[in-house]
Amino acid sequence: MKVTRVLNAKRPNKGKVAALREQARRLGQVRTEVWQRFGSVGGVGLSDRKIRDGWLKEGRAFPVSANAWKETLRDAKGNITACMEAAKVKVRQSVFRHTRDEAEQKRLFTALKRNEWTGDSYLRRLMRKHWHHGHNHTHNQIIVRSDNYTTFLLGGCVWIKIPGLVKGQRIAILLNTTITPTGTLRVIIKDDDRIEVHTTVNVETKQDCGKRTIGIDKGYSEVLVDSDGDHHGQELGQVLTEQSDKLKAKYQRRSKLRALANTTRNPHKREHIRRFNLGRKKLNRQMDKTHASIRDVVFQSVHKVVDKAAVIAAEDLTAPMSGKSFGKNVNRRLASWTKGVIAEALDSVSSRRGSAVVLVNPAYTSQIDSRNGCLLGKRQGDRFYCFDGVVLQADQNAARNVLARLFDLDIDRFMPYRQVKTILQARTERLRLGLLNQDSSCSPVRVLSTESELPKNCHEQLCLGF
Structure with missing residues (x-):
């Protein structure tokens, strides 16, 4: 498994830094031209080799060495291709919802894979919707x-x-x-x-993970809560809140200084404010330090989970979800939630230690009573109030529901939340009427999410697909 390592230069002198910065600036112009000319439909089907050969045939000259601009071209074209492939993921989901005809789906998927979507009006419209023309901001x-x-x-x-x-x-x-x-x-x-x-x-891949199957719930106040009730990384919420509040106060003061610099008639005062009060060197250094501490907490928490489990059921939070709006301070703090870092840590650590992460449908996992698998209860903060008066820990309840969702044959990963809600409402109604079907997905054998009630060979069954 290949991973990236970051090495730092020790005590570089100003002359070397200036020379490297000037070279990076010139290469940034090459990168900008690549994004402008080939960052959209104009670059479909063109490899960096074809673009390079075309430029050489035209006699293009750049103020850098040939190897430098060729490697920059290759890197920029690779980034453009990555953006296009990310858009194709959303297009495939739209195609799957658009038609159920397997022959039509195969035709559209084949055209998408071969980059022949430019000749199909439907695929071309979807790609325009999900793949926007990118711009270069990298000059260093x-x-x-x-x-x-x-x-x-x-x-x-x-x-x-x-x-x-x-x-x-x-x-x-x-x-x-x-x-x-x-x-x-x-x-x-x-x-x-x-x-x-x-x-x-x-990096050497080891097989030193646990042997169990557990579910996890990603949180804000802590990194993870597993189905056993263990909370991992409980200091995450405090770090995120402190960082968000400090940045809010700092940006408010900076905005006042910027407004003063824009309105003052004294040119010396304006230049002094812009030079000494609106810089970002210290701020960027502080933010890098905070982000490093956050990543440290997240990766330590994921390692603790992998110590116990060989199969980890987690929510698929890649799709944007619109929920109820809170106050502006709460929304600001939630905007800094590091779910991307948690997903990266789960993928990296599980790959290196031999465990498997299985993503499940996240719809209504926080609103289901894990004891019966039905919509009977209400979550308020860190507590989940059941219909019979029992109070459960909300995050552990959600983690148990995620684990149960792993073995739910009726709800797949990409099912729309409205269909999930319909299935859960039907199960809830059957439970209320006392007419539970023992062969359905909401039977007592299937709805309970504790490990003692899961199939004994569940780990072997899951590993067959990996």
Whole structure:
């Protein structure tokens, strides 16, 4: 398994930083042109090789070395292709909802896969809806091919030499590592003159996960709550709230200073405010530190879950969900929720440690009574009030429902929430009438989500699909 490692340059001098920044700026112009000309339908079916050959045939000249702009072209075209493939995922979902004819679905999916959707009016309309023309905002990166740099050891640390703007001259960078980087490098020049070198390494995959099957509920006040009732990463909510409140106060003060600079008639005062009061170097450094601590908490929590489980049932939260609106402060804090970091941690840790993450339909998992699998109860804060007076812990109740959803044959992952609601309402009505069908998905054998009531060979059954 390949992962990215970030190496930092140790004490780079200002001359090297300025030379690298100028080279990155010029390569940013190449990246901008690629996005402008090939960032939409004009780039469909064109590989970076074809674009490169066309530019060479035209005699295009760039103020950087040939290898530098060719690698930048390849990287930018790869990003454009990734955006297009992400849009295809949403288009496939729309096609599946549009028609149930298997022959028609196969025709549309084949045209989408072969990039022949430009000739189909329906697919072309969907792609225009989900794939917007991108723009480049990256002007601080240099892509260095694996055969275009050299490494050497000096003073117990690794140095790399990468090409500069002057032909034949290389820039030596001291790294904070004793392991020689390999493969293609991505050199990033930060705003505070720090230099990062991103490289890929092969990580050994281990089989040191647990042996159980559990469900998890992703939260804001804590990272995860599993179906056993264990809370992982309970300090996450406090960190997110403190960061959001501090940024709110800081941005309010910055807005007042910016308004003062725009309205003052004193040019020296205006320039002083913009130079010394509206910078982002310190703010970016503080935010990087906070984000690093958040990632640390999230990954530690996921490791604790993987220590127990070989199969993890989690909610599929990739689709945008519109819920009720809270106060502006609550909405602001919830906007900083790191569900993307949690999903990344689950995917990375499970792949490296041999466990499997199975995504399930998230509809109504927080509103179901986990004891009977029906819509009988109400969630208020951290408590779930059942119809018979029993009070459950809301997050644990949701985690147990996620685990039960893993074995629910009636509700699949991509079922619309309205159909899920219809199924749950029918089960609730049957439970109220006392007419439970023992062969249905809401029978007592199926609705209970504790591990003692799951099939004994559930782990083997699930692993057959992986």
